[in-house]
Amino acid sequence: MFHGRGMSKLILVSNRLPIKINDSGEVERTTGGLASALEGAGIKGDFSWIGWGGICEEEIDDIESYEKKLAEVGVSPVQLSSDEIDGYYEGYSNSTLWPMLHYMVDRAKFSPDWFTCYRQVNEKFAKTVALHADEGGTVWIHDYHLFMLPALLKEMRPDLKIGFFLHTPFPSSEIFRALPDRHEILEGMLGCDLIGFHTYNYLRHFRSSLLRVLGIEDGADGIYHGNRFVDYGVYPIGHNRVGFQKAMETDTYKEALKEHAERLGDGKLLLSVERLDYTKGVPQKLEAIRRFLESNPDQRSKVNFVIIAVPSRVGVEEYDELTEIVQREVGAINGDYGEVGHSPVQFLHRGFPVEELSAFYALADVCMVTPTVDGMNLVAKEYIDCKRKKFGARAGVLMLSEFAGAAQEMSHALLVNPHDTHGVAKTIEEALAMTDDDMWNRVRAMQARLSRNDAGAWAKLFLGDLEKSGNNENHPNAHETLAQVGDDVSARIKKGEKIALLLDYDGTLRAFVDRPEDAVPEQEVLELLGKFGDHPNVHIAVISGRPKDFLEKHFGHLNIDLVAEHGYYWKRITESGEGEWDVLDKRADTSWKDAVIPHLEWAVTLTPGSEIEEKRSSVVWHYRRADPEFGLWRAKGLLSELTSTTASLPVSVHHGQKIVEVASQLVNKGIAADQLIQEWRPAIAVAAGDDQTDENMFSLTPPENVHLHTVKIGEGSTRAEHRTTISGLRKFLKSLANQL
Numbered sequence: 001m002f003h004g005r006g007m008s009k010l011i012l013v014s015n016r017l018p019i020k021i022n023d024s025g026e027v028e029r030t031t032g033g034l035a036s037a038l039e040g041a042g043i044k045g046d047f048s049w050i051g052w053g054g055i056c057e058e059e060i061d062d063i064e065s066y067e068k069k070l071a072e073v074g075v076s077p078v079q080l081s082s083d084e085i086d087g088y089y090e091g092y093s094n095s096t097l098w099p100m101l102h103y104m105v106d107r108a109k110f111s112p113d114w115f116t117c118y119r120q121v122n123e124k125f126a127k128t129v130a131l132h133a134d135e136g137g138t139v140w141i142h143d144y145h146l147f148m149l150p151a152l153l154k155e156m157r158p159d160l161k162i163g164f165f166l167h168t169p170f171p172s173s174e175i176f177r178a179l180p181d182r183h184e185i186l187e188g189m190l191g192c193d194l195i196g197f198h199t200y201n202y203l204r205h206f207r208s209s210l211l212r213v214l215g216i217e218d219g220a221d222g223i224y225h226g227n228r229f230v231d232y233g234v235y236p237i238g239h240n241r242v243g244f245q246k247a248m249e250t251d252t253y254k255e256a257l258k259e260h261a262e263r264l265g266d267g268k269l270l271l272s273v274e275r276l277d278y279t280k281g282v283p284q285k286l287e288a289i290r291r292f293l294e295s296n297p298d299q300r301s302k303v304n305f306v307i308i309a310v311p312s313r314v315g316v317e318e319y320d321e322l323t324e325i326v327q328r329e330v331g332a333i334n335g336d337y338g339e340v341g342h343s344p345v346q347f348l349h350r351g352f353p354v355e356e357l358s359a360f361y362a363l364a365d366v367c368m369v370t371p372t373v374d375g376m377n378l379v380a381k382e383y384i385d386c387k388r389k390k391f392g393a394r395a396g397v398l399m400l401s402e403f404a405g406a407a408q409e410m411s412h413a414l415l416v417n418p419h420d421t422h423g424v425a426k427t428i429e430e431a432l433a434m435t436d437d438d439m440w441n442r443v444r445a446m447q448a449r450l451s452r453n454d455a456g457a458w459a460k461l462f463l464g465d466l467e468k469s470g471n472n473e474n475h476p477n478a479h480e481t482l483a484q485v486g487d488d489v490s491a492r493i494k495k496g497e498k499i500a501l502l503l504d505y506d507g508t509l510r511a512f513v514d515r516p517e518d519a520v521p522e523q524e525v526l527e528l529l530g531k532f533g534d535h536p537n538v539h540i541a542v543i544s545g546r547p548k549d550f551l552e553k554h555f556g557h558l559n560i561d562l563v564a565e566h567g568y569y570w571k572r573i574t575e576s577g578e579g580e581w582d583v584l585d586k587r588a589d590t591s592w593k594d595a596v597i598p599h600l601e602w603a604v605t606l607t608p609g610s611e612i613e614e615k616r617s618s619v620v621w622h623y624r625r626a627d628p629e630f631g632l633w634r635a636k637g638l639l640s641e642l643t644s645t646t647a648s649l650p651v652s653v654h655h656g657q658k659i660v661e662v663a664s665q666l667v668n669k670g671i672a673a674d675q676l677i678q679e680w681r682p683a684i685a686v687a688a689g690d691d692q693t694d695e696n697m698f699s700l701t702p703p704e705n706v707h708l709h710t711v712k713i714g715e716g717s718t719r720a721e722h723r724t725t726i727s728g729l730r731k732f733l734k735s736l737a738n739q740l
Helices: 033-039 063-071 082-101 112-132 149-156 182-189 200-214 241-247 251-264 282-295 317-337 354-363 379-385 421-433 436-452 455-468 483-494 523-533 548-555 593-606 628-645 669-680 692-698 726-739
Strands: 008-016 019-021 027-029 047-052 075-077 133-142 161-165 194-197 222-225 228-234 268-275 303-310 345-348 366-369 397-401 414-416 499-503 538-543 561-564 569-571 581-583 611-614 618-622 651-656 659-664 684-689 707-713 722-724
Touching (some): 112 133, 133 455, 149 182, 161 455, 251 268, 268 379, 303 354, 397 421, 414 421, 499 669, 523 548, 548 561, 669 684, 692 707, 722 726
Parallel strands (some): 008 047, 047 075, 133 161, 268 366, 499 684, 684 707
Antiparallel strands (some): 222 228, 569 581
């Protein structure tokens, strides 16, 4: 069915397996959209599937026999108990995440126990995938039930290429931030090599959440996280075009088409097909239908509103209530506007085989797809694809909610706001008055795109990008392992030559945090610096924008040079191991502060969460605690304002990590680094830093016979020769220390 035996190079992972065991005990494939999509994708080689089999482990008499039977068709089940299904699936997935992802915070329920169960089940999935995946294999994870799986799996199996696709919307950051477990969910997703969304809006909201929740500023196509590049992209899912084409060639389709056409006669068919869920906007649709029938008495005997609503989560209270509300309103509309022998609204609370569904699509004069919010909605695409004259289809027009993901692709549909029931009623009038030629023109315009972007094309595109993802060589800002630098330095160490290390602190030796005072050095860093400082052939200096009091408190006990405020103060270690703080250049003039500080104070007034830090040779405006997007916008304006204001002053202005800084031109890291190298005269020096203040070090011309390696930490334009991450630099320093 999928992959016959052994392990597979590609593993698909979803909450539910695309199979069921029938009454005869045989395994049958279900007709899920994902299974259909991959069936038509033409994926090279075998693939297997991992997920829950739909049966709680307590209900399975012989688990070994059950797993063996599924293994024969390339499926590996994750065994879940009834308690796990209650907490992970019915609880956290469907009662917390589902409403949150669909902008319905008021419907969301929060339980720490549910989240604990959700994490435990994701761990079960991770262990199962790790057990079955080939070395260097590919894993494609699907949907919100498994948000935490990517990071858990990457930790267990870093060799795997991991992709994740979200089939629902991703809400705005204002909504997502209401989720108590927001950090864990985002960190879980970032275990991927590639993350896919239906629309750019969903991707935009995800990126905004990364910024607002995790403080991560990303690039256009992805981010560096955990010393890896995480790609993301937009992949609007297509429908199973091949499956519907085959269905329309069957006798079952032809018989259904003939039967329903005879029943309709000259009447108009206005079709709705949806799962009965509160995101689908069925009550709002019925209100619009009521308005239409009320305003158009001459149409009441001609129209047939057929609502096919597939039962959803039967037994769950709020879904049962929704069903009751819909059934009651359908009865009320028919009671108010029906006639003898004709009910304008027909509510069919059941599913239909694809052959009969295709017949409904082919005959429908109007297809009303009006969810209040929907990740994509394939009904819209299926309807348009079934409008084929060669299969006896009638002309028809698509009414589509502007809040469905499909709206961004299907520009020739009649777009509506489902909450504006008066407007929807007017659009029904417009649709019924449309000529056949106009309908066919709209259909053909959309069919051309659908034929190129069906489910198979979607799967091929995602898997193709996944194969290319995670490879730093594909990115212009690739982070290096610093192997070249390491080899060069190692060779000098073996010769007994002197080496020098000039290291920035924040963003280089230590990651940024919300409160700068909390960014104290880790013990591992202190031990490394201490080891270098005690070695006779190593000169080392921490060159930072931090005040001298901070550097003295945390590094003063080490046998290393310290440079504070980008070079205004420094502490030189003498041969006796002692050192005193002094001013590097006593000519530095700071009278310019009087002209600059008022601008920064005004920026603080306009930007909640920002503050000023005044140093001896510079003034800094911090906005790390401000709204991240507003703070960045304000910083760009302030940068432009200060650049103009200080044009004739002896200062430099730069925009760093959540700061705008104005500093004396006679004080910078480049001057400090140059003086250190001139005095030390090492055979080789390594200078590392992460922002604009470090570019002065990177642009140095070293003395003759001194080779200078410059290393940029993170992304952004730079003069540095090499690039890495904080963890990449840490690994380089540890490797270097081990050789001393």
